[in-house]
Amino acid sequence: MIEFQNLRKVYKSSGQQVTALDGINLTISKGEIFGVIGFSGAGKSSLIRCVNLLERPTSGKVIIDGHELTSLPVKKIREVKKNIGMVFQHFNLLNSKTVFANVAMPLTLAKVDKAQIKKRVHELLEFVGLADKADYHPDQLSGGQKQRVGIARALATQPSILLCDEATSALDPQTTSSILQLLKKINQEYKITILIITHEMSVIREICDKVAVIEGGKIIEEGSVFDVFSAPKTATARNFVSTVMNDQLPESINNLIQKQAGSQRIFRINFVGTSAGQPLLSEIAKKFDVHLNVLFGNITELQGVPFGNLIVEFQGEDKEVLRALTYINEKKISIKEVSAYAS
Amino acid sequence: MLVNSEQIIEALIETIQMVAFSLLFSVLLGLPLGILLVVTRKGHLIENLAVFNVLNGVINIFRSVPFIILLVAMIPVTRFIVGTSIGTTAAIVPLVFYAGPYIARLVENSLLEVEPGVIEAAEAMGATPWQIITKFLLPEALSSLVLALTIATIGLVGASAMAGAVGGGGIGDLAITYGYQRFDTITMFITVAILVVIVQGLQSFGNFAAKKIRRR
Ligand SMILES: Nc1ncnc2c1ncn2[C@@H]1O[C@H](COP(=O)(O)OP(=O)(O)O)[C@@H](O)[C@H]1O
Ligand SMILES: [Mg+2]
Numbered sequence: 420m421i422e423f424q425n426l427r428k429v430y431k432s433s434g435q436q437v438t439a440l441d442g443i444n445l446t447i448s449k450g451e452i453f454g455v456i457g458f459s460g461a462g463k464s465s466l467i468r469c470v471n472l473l474e475r476p477t478s479g480k481v482i483i484d485g486h487e488l489t490s491l492p493v494k495k496i497r498e499v500k501k502n503i504g505m506v507f508q509h510f511n512l513l514n515s516k517t518v519f520a521n522v523a524m525p526l527t528l529a530k531v532d533k534a535q536i537k538k539r540v541h542e543l544l545e546f547v548g549l550a551d552k553a554d555y556h557p558d559q560l561s562g563g564q565k566q567r568v569g570i571a572r573a574l575a576t577q578p579s580i581l582l583c584d585e586a587t588s589a590l591d592p593q594t595t596s597s598i599l600q601l602l603k604k605i606n607q608e609y610k611i612t613i614l615i616i617t618h619e620m621s622v623i624r625e626i627c628d629k630v631a632v633i634e635g636g637k638i639i640e641e642g643s644v645f646d647v648f649s650a651p652k653t654a655t656a657r658n659f660v661s662t663v664m665n666d667q668l669p670e671s672i673n674n675l676i677q678k679q680a681g682s683q684r685i686f687r688i689n690f691v692g693t694s695a696g697q698p699l700l701s702e703i704a705k706k707f708d709v710h711l712n713v714l715f716g717n718i719t720e721l722q723g724v725p726f727g728n729l730i731v732e733f734q735g736e737d738k739e740v741l742r743a744l745t746y747i748n749e750k751k752i753s754i755k756e757v758s759a760y761a762s
Numbered sequence: 763m764l765v766n767s768e769q770i771i772e773a774l775i776e777t778i779q780m781v782a783f784s785l786l787f788s789v790l791l792g793l794p795l796g797i798l799l800v801v802t803r804k805g806h807l808i809e810n811l812a813v814f815n816v817l818n819g820v821i822n823i824f825r826s827v828p829f830i831i832l833l834v835a836m837i838p839v840t841r842f843i844v845g846t847s848i849g850t851t852a853a854i855v856p857l858v859f860y861a862g863p864y865i866a867r868l869v870e871n872s873l874l875e876v877e878p879g880v881i882e883a884a885e886a887m888g889a890t891p892w893q894i895i896t897k898f899l900l901p902e903a904l905s906s907l908v909l910a911l912t913i914a915t916i917g918l919v920g921a922s923a924m925a926g927a928v929g930g931g932g933i934g935d936l937a938i939t940y941g942y943q944r945f946d947t948i949t950m951f952i953t954v955a956i957l958v959v960i961v962q963g964l965q966s967f968g969n970f971a972a973k974k975i976r977r978r
Contacts, residue, residue, distance in 0.1 A: 500885075501887070514902065
């Protein structure tokens with residue numbers, strides 16, 4: 420478990436003060452994949468670097484499995500660090516050493532004996548899918564492979580926490596996806612708590628259980644990925660959600676809506692999980708004297724649950740449309756009329 | 763030609779001795795100083811601005827004194843350390859005071875080239891400052907350090923020729939006493955040619971070694 424209590428970090432450089440973290444309170448439970456998302460400069464790196472004290476908090480507490488870190492002596496902190504693996508955006512591998520030696524490094528530092536290191540490193544390389552690359556040097560690997568080495572290295576000492584600072588930000592979408600799947604596998608097989616820092620909502624959507632939105636050094640929103648995606652509360656969160664949910668109406672449909680007037684009315688139906696759209700629509704078409712025309716739809720899956728929205732045109736008498744709407748409302752399904760400009 | 767081949771070979775051996783020993787001692791002096799210059803600076807492994815500023819200043823002073831002046835100015839120190847101020851052994855003292863600070867600067871440069879991310883990864887693993895220096899910084903900078911040492915060695919070859927002028931012996935001594943003072947053009951030509959070959963050889967070897975280490 421990772422707990423931040425009233426964490427503040429103020430950088431002082433050349434007379435200027437920058438408050439990177441401004442009173443962070445956050446609890447990350449054991450075994451969770453927790454994502455922190457924010458724009459550049461929001462304080463994400465500062466936050467994750469406080470977990471293993473790469474950055475010393477100006478004030479506040481960092482508590483890991485019940486131990487308050489900032490008050491520990493340096494020697495003890497080095498011990499704690501062996502229980503926290505870290506993966507970096509730019510991999511930070513040693514180019515002068517082979518893949519094997521890179522992964523072995525944390526064990527070498529811990530003075531584990533050679534035979535044991537060899538066994539463990541091969542096990543790790545097998546796990547990340549690089550068993551055949553042990554004797555390569557990092558400059559002979561692709562970005563995704565380098566990150567796999569980084570991950571294997573972070574896991575060498577069997578930590579219970581894995582920190583990922585923009586671990587996929589330097590990778591293409593496909594590679595990103597495979598690295599995220601690897602992280603998920605690590606989380607499931609080793610029950611490692613993973614803290615992920617990112618500016619990409621797709622990363623959060625793909626593997627996180629919980630998410631916190633950070634802005635100006637403050638956590639402005641926090642919750643399960645499902646809740647934040649389905650009902651973002653802050654403008655920033657909405658903004659991030661829209662980058663992956665794409666619920667903006669396409670131009671062509673916007674034009675269509677503008678041209679139409681009179682008996683047609685257009686609605687946005689948000690649906691979640693099994694109250695999914697299609698059965699609802701056919702039900703309405705049967706029950707009421709309205710014609711339904713799906714103009715636009717968008718469905719994604721969040722933590723295994725379908726989630727999305729439909730833009731549907733209702734054609735029919737006002738009275739019938741109203742009855743249909745009442746019926747939908749009774750089912751506690753979110754429906755909202757859209758006009759051409761507001762989307 | 764006023765010198766025979768034996769004299770030339772003897773001078774060559776003296777030059778090699780001077781360069782080799784002064785290189786050894788210069789590295790023993792310059793490498794730790796260079797490392798200290800890096801790790802004591804602001805925000806680094808063992809930040810200590812007092813140590814950093816003193817080192818930085820002292821090295822700058824030595825680096826700004828022309829070697830020919832250092833050579834003369836160091837005579838009392840040389841006499842104190844080796845008992846005499848003339849001869850090959852005596853020449854090593856000013857050479858070390860010349861090349862040591864130079865190597866410190868070169869080492870500093872090489873180590874600063876190592877990506878900060880590597881140090882960060884090391885710190886995240888819980889490495890001690892000593893481990894970070896020996897297992898991360900030095901190996902990562904090795905190829906660049908080899909090139910730096912090549913430059914320093916070539917500098918020493920040049921300086922050792924000058925040291926010859928105050929009775930250090932070696933190729934430079936030969937060039938000056940015969941080639942210059944007695945207008946022996948052939949000796950001058952031969953000694954310069956030998957120096958050129960030495961420098962070329964060192965540079966090629968250094969480049970080769972650095973490339974081997976970098977594997978590219
Ligand atoms: N070492 C530092 N010295 C001074 N300011 C810093 C330092 N590191 C980060 N900052 C500042 O702190 C703020 C947060 O930075 P950071 O935590 O890196 O944000 P993010 O990772 O979200 O982009 C930024 O305004 C940044 O300029
Ligand atoms: Mg960052």
